[in-house]
Amino acid sequence: MKRIVPIGPYHPLQEEPEFFKLIVEGEKVVDLEINIGYNHRGHEFIAQKMTYDQVPFLVERICGICSDSHPYAYVMAVEDAAHIEAPPRAQYIRTIIGELERIHSHYLWVGLAGHFIGYNTVWMWVWRYREPLLDIFELIMGNRNHYAINKIGGARRDILPEHYGTIEKYLDLVEKKTTMFTKAVLDDPVIRARLENVGILTKEDAIGFGVLGPTARGSGYAIDVRKDDPYDAYDKVDWDMIVFDEGDILAKAKVRLLECYESIKIVRQCLRDMPDGPIETRVDEIPPGEGIGRHEAPRGEVFHYVRSDGSNMPARHKIRAPSFMNIPSNVVAVRGYSIADAALVLAAVDPCYCCTERTVVLENGKKKLTGHDLLRLSRQKTEAIRRRYRR
């Protein structure tokens, strides 16, 4: 007999409001329904009422964890539309912040994953060593999160040479601690038993759902914007893409932990090679046109599209966050596992609901214009035109 186990929207398991319906038969999960929209704030709408320079502050508040990724992709989209390029020093600064953010985000996930399986020690330890990183953000940019480093045509703040030493010192610490966590997490037989062969997402499913980031790389699907379409300093430094073929949660954890080493490598090389010079170029106006920006956020590719009509505000701003692609894959990943595994499987893609939020208009309790309806309306219109031509 099928029963429904509701999780959410306010559940101790989740930081964010989202609603899952686990459809179970006995202990086994047979299906999953995901209901989002509790977090929708209408960023794309607000962005069209703001000037180009104000939008980075808005888009970094899409998500607090990847608060560098969204402005990063946005400024690249505007730079693409305006045909300008950031000066080399600014490119290196952006790359450094992007990679430091990746370390902090992966640490955060490892901690939360530990919390979900009942290893609060892992949570406490990992988050303890996340703190010095937030101190570095505060040192460079004045805030622990929401850094506001990206600016159209450059970077807002410089990394001062006297801060290089502090960053290097932290990188040494984080390298040592990542080794410790990797060993502690991967060598522990209990954690291994919880993570191995659980929540398997096959390569076919990964490609079918179009998943991105560590979720895809844990399923043997080698996709990374930093390698596929290098931007800023990513083609000037040497690093490897981490790919595992198993597709289970252990593979995703391994991808994230080993990516921390690659990030450390990138930041070290950037600090070594960072050129001198200005950190921003003058931008007078954004000519009419359109541009796209792609950045590999900790969860996968962030995509921003900006269309300009020559005024000082974007005429259209479209955002696609990686979790939008990753979360639907939960439906196949969770199928066939027990309810006890579900919490971990649902968290394995490192979901970010505030990035994902979409909305549906309801009128008198009925859905009005979902994507499906839009398609139907579009087809009806084609049909009507066709009929007119036939006459």
Add this chain to the structure above:
Amino acid sequence: MANAKLWGLKKSPWVFHVAAASCNNCDIEILDVLTPRWDVERFGIVLVGSPRHADALLVTGVLNRKSLSRVLRVYEQTPKPCLVIGVGTCTCDNHMFAPSYNVVGPYDKHIPMDVYIPGCPPKPEAIISGVVKALKRL
């Protein structure tokens, strides 16, 4: 009986965390306050899993059309007297989401608030100081 409850609240406030429509950052800073550098559990402040066990609600983010009814329900389920502490600038004045079509206004239109902690996100020190101020008011 009310006094006993108040005594318990002041001595060891149990906190339930409600994210209305937040960007996750305040929520993570709230969790951060529990981790070793700040470790508020040594003062008896514990995050609990149900509003029915809670003495205080930590609300984050703006209220939107979908989350409003849920937040009100969580508030109704919390035994009174309870403290409602708004974490982050969004709870004070909708922050930069005020022009949005989906935001239904600041919290004090809907539930009685005790303390606001401004900041985007507030630093963990600020969160602790806000909770202490809320307790001092009792």
